[in-house]
Amino acid sequence: xxxxxxxxxxxxxxxxxxxxxxxxxxxxxxxxxxxxxxxxxxxxxxxxxxxxxxxxxxxxxxxxxxxxxxxxxxxxxxxxxxxxxxxxxxxxxxxxxxxxxxxxxxxxxxxxxxxxxxxxxxxxxxxxxxxxxxxxxxxxxxxxxxxxxxxxxxxxxxxxxxxxxxxxxxxxxxxxxxxxxxxxxxxxxxxxxxxxxxxxxxxxxxxxxxxxxxxxxxxxxxxxxxxxxxxxxxxxxxxxxxxxxxxxxxxxxxxxxxxxxxxxxxxxxxxxxxxxxxxxxxxxxxxxxxxxxxxxxxxxxxxxxxxxxxxxxxxxxxxxxxxxxxxxxxxxxxxxxxxxxxxx
Amino acid sequence: xxxxxxxxxxxxxxxxxxxxxxxxxxxxxxxxxxxxxxxxxxxxxxxxxxxxxxxxxxxxxxxxxxxxxxxxxxxxxxxxxxxxxxxxxxxxxxxxxxxxxxxxxxxxxxxxxxxxxxxxxxxxxxxxxxxxxxxxxxxxxxxxxxxxxxxxxxxxxxxxxxxxxxxxxxxxxxxxxxxxxxxxxxxxxxxxxxxxxxxxxxxxxxxxxxxxxxxxxxxxxxxxxxxxxxxxxxxxxxxxxxxxxxxxxxxxxxxxxxxxxxxxxxxxxxxxxxxxxxxxxxxxxxxxxxxxxxxxxxxxxxxxxxxxxxxxxxxxxxxxxxxxxxxxxxxxxxxxxxxxxxxx
Numbered sequence: 001x002x003x004x005x006x007x008x009x010x011x012x013x014x015x016x017x018x019x020x021x022x023x024x025x026x027x028x029x030x031x032x033x034x035x036x037x038x039x040x041x042x043x044x045x046x047x048x049x050x051x052x053x054x055x056x057x058x059x060x061x062x063x064x065x066x067x068x069x070x071x072x073x074x075x076x077x078x079x080x081x082x083x084x085x086x087x088x089x090x091x092x093x094x095x096x097x098x099x100x101x102x103x104x105x106x107x108x109x110x111x112x113x114x115x116x117x118x119x120x121x122x123x124x125x126x127x128x129x130x131x132x133x134x135x136x137x138x139x140x141x142x143x144x145x146x147x148x149x150x151x152x153x154x155x156x157x158x159x160x161x162x163x164x165x166x167x168x169x170x171x172x173x174x175x176x177x178x179x180x181x182x183x184x185x186x187x188x189x190x191x192x193x194x195x196x197x198x199x200x201x202x203x204x205x206x207x208x209x210x211x212x213x214x215x216x217x218x219x220x221x222x223x224x225x226x227x228x229x230x231x232x233x234x235x236x237x238x239x240x241x242x243x244x245x246x247x248x249x250x251x252x253x254x255x256x257x258x259x260x261x262x263x264x265x266x267x268x269x270x271x272x273x274x275x276x277x278x279x280x281x282x283x284x285x286x287x288x289x290x291x292x293x294x295x296x297x298x299x300x301x302x303x304x305x306x307x308x309x310x311x312x313x314x315x316x317x318x319x320x321x322x323x324x325x326x327x328x329x330x331x332x333x334x335x336x337x338x339x340x341x342x343x344x
Numbered sequence: 345x346x347x348x349x350x351x352x353x354x355x356x357x358x359x360x361x362x363x364x365x366x367x368x369x370x371x372x373x374x375x376x377x378x379x380x381x382x383x384x385x386x387x388x389x390x391x392x393x394x395x396x397x398x399x400x401x402x403x404x405x406x407x408x409x410x411x412x413x414x415x416x417x418x419x420x421x422x423x424x425x426x427x428x429x430x431x432x433x434x435x436x437x438x439x440x441x442x443x444x445x446x447x448x449x450x451x452x453x454x455x456x457x458x459x460x461x462x463x464x465x466x467x468x469x470x471x472x473x474x475x476x477x478x479x480x481x482x483x484x485x486x487x488x489x490x491x492x493x494x495x496x497x498x499x500x501x502x503x504x505x506x507x508x509x510x511x512x513x514x515x516x517x518x519x520x521x522x523x524x525x526x527x528x529x530x531x532x533x534x535x536x537x538x539x540x541x542x543x544x545x546x547x548x549x550x551x552x553x554x555x556x557x558x559x560x561x562x563x564x565x566x567x568x569x570x571x572x573x574x575x576x577x578x579x580x581x582x583x584x585x586x587x588x589x590x591x592x593x594x595x596x597x598x599x600x601x602x603x604x605x606x607x608x609x610x611x612x613x614x615x616x617x618x619x620x621x622x623x624x625x626x627x628x629x630x631x632x633x634x635x636x637x638x639x640x641x642x643x644x645x646x647x648x649x650x651x652x653x654x655x656x657x658x659x660x661x662x663x664x665x666x667x668x669x670x671x672x673x674x675x676x677x678x679x680x681x682x683x684x685x686x687x688x
Contacts, residue, residue: 217586236561238585241589255621268610270606
């Protein structure tokens, strides 16, 4: 655990960059004393901030570039024209072995396109997927894909199952995570061809994944499985629906406490408990979507997060490195390749 | 509003049928004094219950059958072999003009298959969709399809937009509801071909639908639009994800109030407000998924609901009848057919 970990940061990505990024990196140092940073971005904006963060400045080197990928740039355009951008240089640091992982709060599509181009996918993985940790009644689960692949075939879903399994082991620390495929019913006959074919393959004996079967939307919050596998269209909508529902529920709770004098008094007594509740549901705790399936560790922070949220995204990247995510994925791919395809 | 409305009930569908169905029908009579029931099911089980519900027994006729569609029956099998089932006879009552609408808490797939076969789809509608009312920060919205059609083309989605629009007018009482298509981003270029083609058609001038554009998962809870249109796979998963998140959040709130003595005291003061909150979020309030696009009114109650939830499902059916849903849909289809298809 004490080996040095070098993190390349795109300091210019995110709504409140570069300050949010640097303050987040500084917070992460408390949890990870073995962390070192390579900071990519505009020198004249990074240096004054670094002067105020002495602990961080001891652990960071600054790599100047004037170029920045904007939030609305198309991924294909960013890939073609952004070769000297802070985002791309941070990714290249991983590709060239100068850093162990990269974290950016910038344009998601551009980050995915650049990371895929510069880091390449792992042998045996056709397409990378975006994964995130989600809160559940039983603790935490992993969900993927969250939007990298709008349409997925059965092979993609089987690979996502493996990627999610290894991510749950290395980041959540689970021994033998259970994996489910998101569907509109739990019976074998339900759903479209892709989910049924993927489930058939994961049920084969010899699969390295502990496959639970199909799960439904409500199983995400229930924590029925440790890893929820789905295509990027459904996954993105499910994740954002959950966020919207949590927000709605929070609004209803606040309205309830404003409703009467007694409720306001009750709020005063319960204020401490309600503060803990807010902390428990704090979206910053779950910040840091990971691109899985690349030959390198790349983490996307939410663009609108603050320093604490960014520090959590850095933490996910460090956990993946320290716990040997890439080596374990390679082992898993070998095991998966040995599983015979089911007879159609 | 005082015209008689006749509701055909499948008294044998649902976990606690027939008692839950009959008690629910009885509750609905308070809100709808103009309601009359045709009760389909096992005579020897209905009659003793009816003896305890004098108000209901004055307004109901019993139509005996021994046959019942089981919860696990395949839709195709139920359609072929269940011609004398309580579910089918209740649907047939609508097809034959003996009832204005049908409500069942039985097997969803079987109900959809039978209703489609017996009632037929409206001219201009290729496939019926399942719709439901969902709670939002701004009040209530309509979402469809919730699982009737796993894969949908652009024409289906355009038709769902129209069906949802008219449902929002007749059941939520909105004057000019806004309609959005669920996608993974709000930009025109996002999503797969089907959602982009449907959006292009709905943007055409002359469309009878007030089209907002694409919405994302979090827009469901935010109430950004009055009608959320999506395919049945995504819609089913989004609806159930929202249910699961609400459940998770409720569990967190309860845990917070158990956390300390002060929190328990706060709970006592706030108990009334929290009870109102529970009522506001009560899933029974939103019970009653509707099959839209059929030439007849068919409502599916949740199988696990109680009498109060079933009464709400009856209420949805009565609202559709009283507010002329079918006539308004026919007008909308005519208007939609007059809109030229956009140049691809």
